[in-house]
Amino acid sequence: MAEGTDFLYPFIDGDERDAAPLLADLAASARVKSAESRRTRTRDIEGNEETLAAAARAMADRFVANGRLFTFGDGGSSTDAALLANLFADPISGPSLPARCLVEDPAVITALGNDVGFELVFSRQLIAHGHAGDIALGFSTSGNSPNLLHAFAEARGRGMLTIGLSGYDGGGMREALDHCLIVGSDSVHRIQETQAAIGLALWKRVQSLLPSAARDG
């Protein structure tokens, strides 16, 4: 039944037929998002320059002293954490460094989640694996995920270096860590894109700070 308001709410009855205006909007929108991603990335890599340099220096020192890197995160951030561990362990250039992501084994994650609670899925793994001299690096868009905050607390208690990549205003991770790199966006997507770039920059700097013997691999 045609209604006088159909023109205003075409989605209700699904009367729309011509996709061209939508596709034009989408194409423009893709470019706006890309530009926003670039803007965020440029601003926040530059804005985090000092933290980035300090974090890379501290990480390089730990690696030189045989420390290992443990990464973690939830959801999309877990995949960023896994890719970064992968980049350190199986790099696109330079020497391999010991790195592992704590989200890769569903048996461990579900066992811990089920038995002791999801907020402890990373901290319990650090109790098993982490030692003084190792590095704990977590990705979060909010900076407030309880399981990350627990993991960082455990890591500090064990003498590990704590590095976080956070979004928005940094959340709880802002004050609780040795180094916290904050992407000041409120879009989960733009935060994750810039966090990936920061992770790459961190890796590249750590590589450049290793003694030449290690760099030669």
Add this chain to the structure above:
Amino acid sequence: MSAAPFVDASGLDIDAAQGRDLASASFSLARRFAAGATMWCIAPAWPQHARHVAVEFVHPVTIGKRALAAVAVTGPQPVAELRSVVRAGDVLCAISTADESIVVDALRRAPAWGLETLWIGCGPTQPRAGAAGHVLWVDDRDGRAPYDGSIVLRYHVLWELTHVCIDHPGLMRPQAEAADGADTCITCSDEGSIGEVVDGVADGDARVRTPRGVEVIDVTLVAPVRGGDLLLLHAGVAITRIESEHAGG
């Protein structure tokens, strides 16, 4: 020590042409989802990207967006796994460089399985034209695109735009193509559809998988065949093989 080189990666930006490609890829994807598709994601070198795509669609971060069926296939035998789980009408999303043999193999089999295909990739060389239904490429000469957010940006935008399309139900309806496809004459259109051999049966026949299901096809002209062989079918007969070395041509 400057951070600039990591900011200026050429692959980060979506240019006007790729903006259109993302729009049309999102539109196709949305139409498939609206019709009940599952999107299967493979990224053999970086399974994390396949998982990220899956979590993005299954568990949307934004309130009011529906959960869409996406699955990361990250086991040791992705092609065999896909063969067993995909249904005609589904979508295959591959993330890799152009020379990733598992992805090339999966994409050439996709027509036999009835899949729409999407290839998000990076690297110094592009796939051959037409290798997938939609190709979103990031020019990347030193291997950092998988790590610098360029690939992530593409599938994030794909996810966002797909949801915008789904909110246009009028455009998501099945359209005339299905109807006129049924009307196509196999003889006159000189039809040749791609099928994948399931197994041989007696008397020069084989069971062959096509988007319509498993059909008994006369394979006399291309025998002997083995499970997994790709064939070109016309009027119930396999008229030639599709050899893997030709897939790249």
Add this chain to the structure above:
Amino acid sequence: MRFVDEYRDPVAARATLAEIERLAAEQPARAFMEVCGGHTHTIYRHGIEHLLPASVELVHGPGCPVCVIPMGRIDDAIAVAHQPGVIFTCFGDMLRVPGSNGSLLRAKAKGADVRVVYSPLDALRLAGEHPDRPVVFFAVGFETTAPSTALTLRRARELGTHNFSVFCNHVTIVPPLKAILDSPDLRLDGFLGPGHVSTVIGNRPYRFVPERYGKPLVTTGFEPLDILQAIVMLLCQLRDGRCEVENQYTRVVRDEGNPRALEVIREVFELRPHFEWRGLGFISQSALKLRAEFAPWDAEVAFDVPGVRVADPKACQCGEVLKGVLKPWQCKVFGTACTPETPIGTCMVSSEGACAAYYNFGRRIPTRSTRVGVARSAIADR
């Protein structure tokens, strides 16, 4: 560029179109014929004509085997279908092809047992299921389809199925190609060669086109992108002063074709001295008939086929359309007296026929052409 976004791999399609524009700008206007009905279908359906520069024209060839069947053969088929007890089988599009007095669809309505099959092998299976009734298959198609019919006949002989026969109307694509090249009122600069026909016959039979007629030919696949790439290859040949047979469709077409398919065609069929093509008239050695060894399965032997030759209706200009002299919308009856629902000429019958394809996808009319004005009012917005 809107249609390009709907193509497979629109990125590559846009790049290819830009290449066509560059090449077209540096040479005179070109007209290429796509020989195959499948290509015509792709071109109309995807609005390719609309995207090409004005100086590159596509002319639609005789490549629809249903369209070229003359009325007399349809009348013969209907006569066979009406024989007592006969189950008459054919591909879907043959149903509506008009004979001089109705179609197979009309015959079915009048009580003939006419059934649509997907493969001649299905017709043979039907014969196995109904051993007490004669089952006839109306074989139509080019070299792509002939192996399927041949294998079916070979199997019928092996099985000793004697209630099965074939009414053979297979035609070959190379003779009309030659007829078109010999036609005086034709101006073409090159050809898009058939795709799946070539999987069977290979690329070698086309060599006479460049060698004797000086026209390049590029064997082509069926995606819009395939057709665009083939146009680039033709334009490059013309620019470089080359003239040869090239293969765009390497993913399925081999130069030698499929020797086993050719062998089974040779085993079962022989050439007819001549055959009438609707619109093109009689073309020598352009069709296949069953060899004497297969006479027990030859419907022309088993049934008393009248073989009356009936002229095609005068108003219909299918011939000119098939030769590429007229565009579909320039035909006197296009879209008015002749529509897909009530076809007069066979070009309107099959969905791959030039007229039906044009009618169905006619909303994507090439607006740059002055000739379009004639047809626009005639194209109903379905």
